[in-house]
Amino acid sequence: MTFKLIKILFAILVITAILLFYNGIWPFWPVILAIVAYIVLMLVLSTNVQMNFFVKAYNENPAYPEKAVALSFDDGPVENTLEILDILDRYNAKAAFFCIGKKIEKHPEIFREIIKRGHIVGNHTFSHTRKMGFLPTKVILNEIERCDRVAQKEGKVKMNLFRPPFGIINPKTQRALKKTGHQVMGWNVRPYDAITSSPEKILKRITKDLKKGDLILLHDNMPKTGLILEQLLVILQQRNFRTVRPDKLFDIHAYN
Incomplete structure (x- = not known):
């Protein structure tokens, strides 16, 4: 999975949350957990040069x-x-x-x-x-x-x-x-x-x-x-x- 794809998936999640909120549904915990997971994933990928994610x-x-x-x-x-x-x-x-x-x-x-x-x-x-x-x-x-x-x-x-x-x-x-x-x-x-x-x-x-x-x-x-x-x-x-x-x-x- 590339960083661009991760950003696209995260953007889709945010847009979905906004639309649900607009329709009176507030998916609080799923969104919070997804945001935390995204932050943790970025920390892991950014601090482990051996994973060859952003560069070889x-x-x-x-x-x-x-x-x-x-x-x-x-x-x-x-x-x-x-x-x-x-x-x-x-x-x-x-x-x-x-x-x-x-x-x-x-x-x-x-x-x-x-x-x-x-x-x-x-x-x-x-x-x-x-x-x-x-x-x-x-x-x-x-x-x-x-x-x-x-x-x-x-x-x-x-x-x-x-x-x-x-x-x-x-x-x-x-x-x-x-x-x-x-x-x-x-x-x-x-x-x-x-x-x-x-x-x-x-x-x-x-x-x-x-x-x-x-x-x-x-x-x-x-x-x-x-x-x-x-x-x-x-x-x-x-x-x-x-x-x-x-x-x-x-x-x-x-x-x-």
């Missing part, structure tokens, strides 16, 4: 020919990113870093270091605002384009990949992405490391049902990420998993 997102590739997983990091660059880069170097692992524009401005040298060491960078908007789900299309477009401009200025790259903050994809984000042409990269392994204090719990969430073609989401702005990453890379080696860059996992281009 690259979340996992179980058909990848090798026993491999991909690593990705959000919300940098920050000083802690350098530790992440050193750990990745020790294990000869490459990853994707989805960077916030204002943090690129603050740490341009770290942003360039990510690229220099053979990792890829992607767009994570300029400000990573918590109001992402409520922004109009024009503001979302500006958030994406402004991040692109900073990345091109500081890293000399034209980013093709976009990861929405908090995984929020709604019709307004969809319209903005149609104009920018970015490809959306989601994830299918999310350990909630940004809100969980225990490294052990985070590591268990990642490794419990890990399978080939998985795309793991971590955050390089969290102090505990280095510890988690090193332990994860050891476990991957023990289980004979390779790590590949996300663009290789999906055979797509990171840059235009």
Whole structure:
């Protein structure tokens, strides 16, 4: 079912309710329940990039020919990113870093270091605002384009990949992405490391049902990420998993 069809069905429901009311019938509870169901449905669809409802997102590739997983990091660059880069170097692992524009401005040298060491960078908007789900299309477009401009200025790259903050994809984000042409990269392994204090719990969430073609989401702005990453890379080696860059996992281009 497409979003357009959902809107049409909801409009028919509202019109039917108005006509019934005009004829002296007020279907109160059915209409209220339908409105609540519509709101819940939109919340679920908008906050789950893996559902590929509003846009196609690259979340996992179980058909990848090798026993491999991909690593990705959000919300940098920050000083802690350098530790992440050193750990990745020790294990000869490459990853994707989805960077916030204002943090690129603050740490341009770290942003360039990510690229220099053979990792890829992607767009994570300029400000990573918590109001992402409520922004109009024009503001979302500006958030994406402004991040692109900073990345091109500081890293000399034209980013093709976009990861929405908090995984929020709604019709307004969809319209903005149609104009920018970015490809959306989601994830299918999310350990909630940004809100969980225990490294052990985070590591268990990642490794419990890990399978080939998985795309793991971590955050390089969290102090505990280095510890988690090193332990994860050891476990991957023990289980004979390779790590590949996300663009290789999906055979797509990171840059235009």
